[in-house]
Amino acid sequence: MANKAFSVSRLPGFSTMALLVFAALYLPILMLVLYSFNSGKSVAVWEGFTLDWYARAWANQQVKEVTVRSLVIASCASVVATVAATMAALGTTRRKAFKGQTFIYVMINQPLMVPEIVTAVALLIFFASIKVATGYQGLGYLIAAHSAFCIPFAYLPIRARLEGMDLTLETAAADLYASPWQTFRRVTLPLLAPGMIAGLMLAFVTSLDDVVITVFVKSAGQDTLPTYMLGQIRRQVTSEVNAISTVLLVLTVVLLTAFFFLTRKKD
Amino acid sequence: MTDTYAVEARDAVKEFGQGAGAVRALDTVSVAIRQGEFFTLLGPSGCGKTTLLRLIAGFDSPTSGTILLDGQDITDLPPNRRPVNTVFQSYALFPHLSVAENIGFGLEMLGRPKAEVEQRTAEMLALVKLEAMAGRKTAQLSGGQQQRVALARALAPKPKVLLLDEPLSALDLKLRKEMQGELKRLQLETGITFVFVTHDQEEALTMSDRIGVMSGGRILQIGSPREIYARPTNRFVADFIGETNFIPARIRGGAAHLAGGVELKIGQSRADGAATLAVRPEHLRLVPQGMAGALSATVSHSVYFGTDSHVHLKLLDGTELVARQQTDPDGAGEPKPGAVVGISFAPGAVQVLED
Numbered sequence: 217m218a219n220k221a222f223s224v225s226r227l228p229g230f231s232t233m234a235l236l237v238f239a240a241l242y243l244p245i246l247m248l249v250l251y252s253f254n255s256g257k258s259v260a261v262w263e264g265f266t267l268d269w270y271a272r273a274w275a276n277q278q279v280k281e282v283t284v285r286s287l288v289i290a291s292c293a294s295v296v297a298t299v300a301a302t303m304a305a306l307g308t309t310r311r312k313a314f315k316g317q318t319f320i321y322v323m324i325n326q327p328l329m330v331p332e333i334v335t336a337v338a339l340l341i342f343f344a345s346i347k348v349a350t351g352y353q354g355l356g357y358l359i360a361a362h363s364a365f366c367i368p369f370a371y372l373p374i375r376a377r378l379e380g381m382d383l384t385l386e387t388a389a390a391d392l393y394a395s396p397w398q399t400f401r402r403v404t405l406p407l408l409a410p411g412m413i414a415g416l417m418l419a420f421v422t423s424l425d426d427v428v429i430t431v432f433v434k435s436a437g438q439d440t441l442p443t444y445m446l447g448q449i450r451r452q453v454t455s456e457v458n459a460i461s462t463v464l465l466v467l468t469v470v471l472l473t474a475f476f477f478l479t480r481k482k483d
Numbered sequence: 484m485t486d487t488y489a490v491e492a493r494d495a496v497k498e499f500g501q502g503a504g505a506v507r508a509l510d511t512v513s514v515a516i517r518q519g520e521f522f523t524l525l526g527p528s529g530c531g532k533t534t535l536l537r538l539i540a541g542f543d544s545p546t547s548g549t550i551l552l553d554g555q556d557i558t559d560l561p562p563n564r565r566p567v568n569t570v571f572q573s574y575a576l577f578p579h580l581s582v583a584e585n586i587g588f589g590l591e592m593l594g595r596p597k598a599e600v601e602q603r604t605a606e607m608l609a610l611v612k613l614e615a616m617a618g619r620k621t622a623q624l625s626g627g628q629q630q631r632v633a634l635a636r637a638l639a640p641k642p643k644v645l646l647l648d649e650p651l652s653a654l655d656l657k658l659r660k661e662m663q664g665e666l667k668r669l670q671l672e673t674g675i676t677f678v679f680v681t682h683d684q685e686e687a688l689t690m691s692d693r694i695g696v697m698s699g700g701r702i703l704q705i706g707s708p709r710e711i712y713a714r715p716t717n718r719f720v721a722d723f724i725g726e727t728n729f730i731p732a733r734i735r736g737g738a739a740h741l742a743g744g745v746e747l748k749i750g751q752s753r754a755d756g757a758a759t760l761a762v763r764p765e766h767l768r769l770v771p772q773g774m775a776g777a778l779s780a781t782v783s784h785s786v787y788f789g790t791d792s793h794v795h796l797k798l799l800d801g802t803e804l805v806a807r808q809q810t811d812p813d814g815a816g817e818p819k820p821g822a823v824v825g826i827s828f829a830p831g832a833v834q835v836l837e838d
């Protein structure tokens with residue numbers, strides 16, 4: 217010990233703690249993936265390898281229906297959220313510091329701070345009155361709700377990208393006869409694109425696995441994939457749910473990996 | 484064409500901030516830059532060079548005063564409507580576009596036909612000798628190549644005036660010398676008026692047709708490199724460009740009276756009173772003590788530089804001077820520390836400063 221430099225990371229117990237936390241994080245996921253290939257009905261006893269659960273889930277009409285609904289909601293919501301977040305990010309970074317700036321950040325990031333359940337109840341009450349007034353029962357409510365809580369997830373990478381952008385480039389475009397709109401279209405937007413795609417993917421993933429707000433806002437027969445799975449598990453834990461979860465997991469990992477590569481500093 | 488200036492600033496003032504905290508970056512600057520001229524703004528950091536360029540380019544508008552281009556008032560014109568282009572210190576090349584797309588950007592924004600844009604881009608690539616790099620992204624270029632792309636991009640739309648804000652300061656010495664020649668060649672070939680910013684006096688002296696020396700938000704003197712160097716009108720200019728000796732004197736009856744009863748004829752007509760004389764170290768001659776018209780001084784020490792040596796001297800009143808002397812191989816003529824010598828100078832080498 218005497219000749220080793222002191223380091224906080226080498227305090228006894230730290231690495232053990234880290235390992236335990238890692239195990240708690242990843243063992244359950246590992247089990248889930250493993251048992252999605254289990255040929256027995258049990259989700260606790262291993263009986264052999266099969267792809268049966270995947271086939272069943274694939275053939276299940278209800279699973280198809282809720283998956284499509286989830287994808288529709290996530291696609292619409294992430295696009296709306298990204299557009300709104302882009303405008304918000306441009307509005308908050310492309311100007312001198314102003315009074316109430318912090319307040320606006322908090323407002324934009326509200327879904328990250330306010331407990332989801334509070335937002336859910338608020339939306340339920342708000343939408344209920346609209347339902348009564350208009351009679352509209354469609355997916356619009358879910359899309360609106362998802363768009364709202366996805367905005368901060370889209371906003372953060374876009375703002376980071378904007379803040380790292382060299383403003384001289386826009387000055388140079390103006391110097392080279394580009395109108396403000398052309399400058400935005402030909403310089404700002406292309407440079408912002410990686411941030412926007414990252415934001416879009418983050419918003420998409422966030423929308424795809426939301427349960428709390430969805431449960432509160434959805435009308436009868438508007439189950440999404442996560443709320444459907446929740447319903448299934450309430451009755452009986454099946455390996456079919458494991459299989460669906462595994463597919464969701466793979467999708468998420470793929471999107472987040474892409475997100476990582478997009479936000480990584482290149483130049 | 485010759486009766487209008489390419490660019491003019493009239494009483495331009497630029498203040499940043501308001502009230503007590505306001506910074507006056509430009510203080511009533513007036514300058515008229517001629518057609519086809521290589522004009523340099525020279526001055527220390529923070530003197531307002533960039534601010535003046537930004538007013539000409541239209542990135543900022545003056546607090547008061549007017550900017551004219553070809554005799555037309557353009558003070559309120561936005562930058563994209565001014566036929567003026569800029570080479571930025573950081574180059575500011577568009578990283579998502581290729582070299583050719585960068586160069587064609589200006590013409591494209593002007594809505595020129597595709598064929599014309601392509602032809603002009605090819606011309607510019609040839610002009611800056613980057614034909615082989617047309618398809619590359621700008622991040623894949625060396626500093627010198629990026630510099631050339633920035634130049635080509637700014638020259639492609641044939642601006643009336645090209646503004647260059649310390650374009651060479653990011654380059655190493657060798658490349659810098661090379662680009663100085665290149666810039667001069669481009670200016671002669673295109674005939675475009677160049678307004679060049681630098682804080683490097685040697686760069687300014689070697690490249691410019693005329694120089695405007697700036698300090699503290701003002702232009703102190705405008706003139707050819709020779710005028711600026713040989714005939715500085717004030718102490719700052721004399722001190723900032725090259726090395727200078729300052730000698731206190733009294734002007735009386737068209738002659739300068741120095742300490743020790745020495746009298747010098749001066750070429751300039753000046754009112755009587757106290758003044759400062761400026762003499763370059765290479766124009767001081769060491770002569771035997773007691774020679775007529777010579778100041779007497781004590782040698783403090785001398786520093787050997789190879790081709791010449793700098794002899795540090797002290798006048799009787801304590802004024803310190805430096806004389807630059809040619810060296811001889813054996814060092815026989817070198818004055819020894821403590822020796823008392825005479826200093827003489829040709830009247831033409833002495834400049835009376837207004838201060």
Ligand SMILES: Nc1ncnc2c1ncn2[C@@H]1O[C@H](COP(=O)(O)OP(=O)(O)OP(=O)(O)O)[C@@H](O)[C@H]1O
Binds near residue numbers: 526529531533535
């Ligand atoms: N946007 C701004 N806000 C406040 N003050 C500014 C701003 N731009 C410039 N200044 C001030 O104005 C003065 C002149 O600045 P300017 O950039 O023109 O100097 P410069 O001669 O280009 O210096 P350098 O050689 O360092 O580039 C400086 O004191 C600077 O601090």
Ligand SMILES: [Mg+2]
Binds near residue numbers: 532534
């Ligand atoms: Mg500057």
